[in-house]
Amino acid sequence: MPRGRAARTEPARIERSGANEVVAQRTRHDHDATVPPDVTAAIREAIVRGEFAPNQRLVESDLAEQFGAGRGGVRTALVELAHEGLVERIQNRGARVRAVTVAEAIEISEVRMVVEGLCAAKAAEAVTDAEIAELRTLGEAMRTAVASGNVLEYSELNQTLHRRVIEISGQGTAADVLERLRAKNVRHQFRLALVPGRPSVSVTEHLAIVDGICARDPTRAEHAARGHLVSVIEALRATGPGSV
Template sequence: MSTVAESVGGAGDVVDLVRRAIHEGEFVPNQRLVEADLSVQFGASRAAVRTALVQLAAEGLVERVQNRGARVRAVSLAEAIEISEVRMVVEGLCAAKAAERATDDDLATLRAIAADMRDAVERGDVFGYSELNRRLHATVRAVAGQSVAAGVLDRLRGQNVRHQFRLALLPGRASVSLPQHLEIVEAICARDPGRAEAAMRAHLASVIETLPSVGGPSGA
């Protein structure tokens, strides 16, 4: 019990609670999500839980089958690769747009992140590097100002957190991705959309190549 905040005020935010529980790993892939159980765990009505599950199903985080209830959707390795392939091209688009639209302030922010990344790798701070990685990609998306692309990426990332997480912990991963990240920042700072897109795609292609070696936390 009490693994996650229990009481919840209203109802509309049950989605966030369930989503976080899935992301944090409290609900593992293929685990059944019984409406009655969730409603007592989160202190919400069953209808609220039901609505949340419908919404999460549309987000691709849970699977719902008629009269059989909902379970946490397991994304196979093959699907994780497909997701990353789509991410590759969409983030490539964002990188190109970012190169076109970045203000001087944006460039300063990106350069700061790049510098911090260098430091983190030098210090061997894997967790800090992972966080900076997240922030770099988020900043590129924000600078690009493409809300549609951002929405697509959010959805895809949500389904993939598990694989992404494993990847970051792979020893030696940081030293491989660091130069790729630096090249992305450099290309954007040079305001060269083509180069920025190519750099982002090269980086994610490298991620895709590495994915199989982290195995399937949520096998077939």
């Protein structure tokens, strides 16, 4: 009889165990649904937008509350962003936004010169009629922003043009590389936009890139893109040492 009772109750224990596992899976699923799909991307974008200043401490509990994520997810994100060079982790002191020196910004721009030149050439080969019209409209908007002295709008349009050229090129590997470099260098780019006279120089260079792509001339487009980054490097050198 004891063995019989054990035999009858064992399936019940298995059934309850299975039910508990289902509940646990549902609980984990419900919890995951409330966590942003990519905390790393959210923090990275906040740094790019300037929500966090260079050398500012990044407190895990504050970030968890701001982005609606668990502290474990935030901690993992900070480790990944440290590998990207956006965040600096200091032993026993946590993490902070990493400042980028002018020398490093120049190195980044030198890499961008090669990769964005490639993307401009690829875009010239792949661009459609609709995309040509889009790039022309974007170029005119940039010209108008500079003429009206709207530096912030011009800076945003600048970023949009670079992003669209990369997207049109279809070069996914280059897009990944440039996204990481953009995040590290965006503060210097905005700083350059504030230099008197720089937007007028920059918009002419960007319009040359647009012209090369819209003419479907890869050599011309690549030359214009590389020429623009050479100009950026010269402008960075003129700003002198420091970090942002």
